[in-house]
Amino acid sequence: MVVESELNTGVLLFLPYRALENRVFAALAEAGFDDFTPAQARVMQRIGPQGTRLTELAEQAQVTKQTAGFLVDQLEKAGYVRRVPDPTDKRARLVCLAEKARAAKDVADAVVAEVEKEWEEHLGKRRMKQLREALTLLREVTDPWA
Amino acid sequence: MVVESELNTGVLLFLPYRALENRVFAALAEAGFDDFTPAQARVMQRIGPQGTRLTELAEQAQVTKQTAGFLVDQLEKAGYVRRVPDPTDKRARLVCLAEKARAAKDVADAVVAEVEKEWEEHLGKRRMKQLREALTLLREVTDPWA
DNA sequence: GACTTTGGTCAGAGCCTCTGACTAATTTGG
DNA sequence: CCAAATTAGTCAGAGGCTCTGACCAAAGTC
Numbered sequence: 340m341v342v343e344s345e346l347n348t349g350v351l352l353f354l355p356y357r358a359l360e361n362r363v364f365a366a367l368a369e370a371g372f373d374d375f376t377p378a379q380a381r382v383m384q385r386i387g388p389q390g391t392r393l394t395e396l397a398e399q400a401q402v403t404k405q406t407a408g409f410l411v412d413q414l415e416k417a418g419y420v421r422r423v424p425d426p427t428d429k430r431a432r433l434v435c436l437a438e439k440a441r442a443a444k445d446v447a448d449a450v451v452a453e454v455e456k457e458w459e460e461h462l463g464k465r466r467m468k469q470l471r472e473a474l475t476l477l478r479e480v481t482d483p484w485a
Numbered sequence: 486m487v488v489e490s491e492l493n494t495g496v497l498l499f500l501p502y503r504a505l506e507n508r509v510f511a512a513l514a515e516a517g518f519d520d521f522t523p524a525q526a527r528v529m530q531r532i533g534p535q536g537t538r539l540t541e542l543a544e545q546a547q548v549t550k551q552t553a554g555f556l557v558d559q560l561e562k563a564g565y566v567r568r569v570p571d572p573t574d575k576r577a578r579l580v581c582l583a584e585k586a587r588a589a590k591d592v593a594d595a596v597v598a599e600v601e602k603e604w605e606e607h608l609g610k611r612r613m614k615q616l617r618e619a620l621t622l623l624r625e626v627t628d629p630w631a
Numbered sequence: 632g633a634c635t636t637t638g639g640t641c642a643g644a645g646c647c648t649c650t651g652a653c654t655a656a657t658t659t660g661g
Numbered sequence: 662c663c664a665a666a667t668t669a670g671t672c673a674g675a676g677g678c679t680c681t682g683a684c685c686a687a688a689g690t691c
Contacts, residue, residue, distance in 0.1 A: 346621075348604070348617060349502055349505040363495075378677080393638070408639070409678075431639080431687090451493050455493075461625065462619055462623065469619060473615060474494070474500075475492075476608055477501045477607070477608065478492075480504075481501040524648090548647090548648070549648070550669080551649075554670070554671070574656075574657075576656045577656090577668090577669050
């Protein structure tokens with residue numbers, strides 16, 4: 340089966356995204372962090388250093404707050420995050436990274452750096468820079484949160 | 486909450502991918518094609534003009550053949566695809582696009598073209614070309630099917 | 632203080648995806 | 662040519678993800 344050379348830009352974007360996610364996931368699992376799922380990771384990734392509200396996590400991950408709540412529940416049970424009261428709003432709680440999550444993040448960051456380096460080697464420094472530049476610019480028209 | 490300017494390349498890839506998928510999906514729904522799901526679409530997208538085997542669809546969409554089978558079942562019930570015997574192998578069947586799917590594809594293609602045009606306007610012709618070039622090159626190291 | 636908005640939860644349903652086990656046709660190695 | 666291994670696909674079952682709708686409580690508005 341021949342794959343036509345002109346794929347649409349969507350598929351072109353998805354392929355490396357998926358490849359990167361798979362690499363990170365495999366490395367995490369190998370390092371012993373095998374008790375969370377991709378969906379949980381996509382939420383966890385968005386938690387800021389000072390903690391982030393559930394609603395905000397939901398918006399950024401583009402899921403409903405119910406879904407985000409469900410995923411945070413799992414992460415909490417697995418010891419990756421804590422929920423602490425938000426001092427500025429008694430309704431709200433801040434979802435914070437626990438130590439275990441920070442350790443996992445170190446592993447993940449290392450793999451991302453590794454893969455990015457591989458890509459840069461394949462593309463050349465210049466093209467890699469152009470790629471990131473173009474993608475960053477694209478956020479302005481594609482990221483409701485930019 | 487401030488979003489740091491240096492997002493990792495994975496997120497950078499995911500954002501426009503998701504934005505495009507959402508646009509296509511909304512347009513399809515508006516055109517009356519509201520009886521299939523994103524997961525089904527990701528499989529349907531991979532069906533070649535002469536039809537494609539289930540196993541091959543599964544590999545390309547990066548799901549198990551059971552999952553692919555499940556999705557093709559739905560698509561068949563909804564009238565988007567047919568399964569015809571593969572003349573070269575009595576075990577296999579070819580999944581083929583039905584007329585309904587071709588009509589949906591026309592709508593989808595139009596929206597993709599529209600979005601790509603918007604992106605090109607935002608990025609400029611040169612940067613858009615560079616983007617597609619870099620992504621196409623990246624397939625060599627990220628697409629097991631390239 | 633009533634009204635609206637916002638942060639979050641509970642319940643239920645449907646969809647997606649996987650693992651494991653299996654059948655049947657094809658290919659491979661002697 | 663036949664036995665063994667591979668490949669195409671299915672069935673059954675379980676678990677995970679995500680949504681809609683309904684709801685409560687705190688905060689902001691007038």
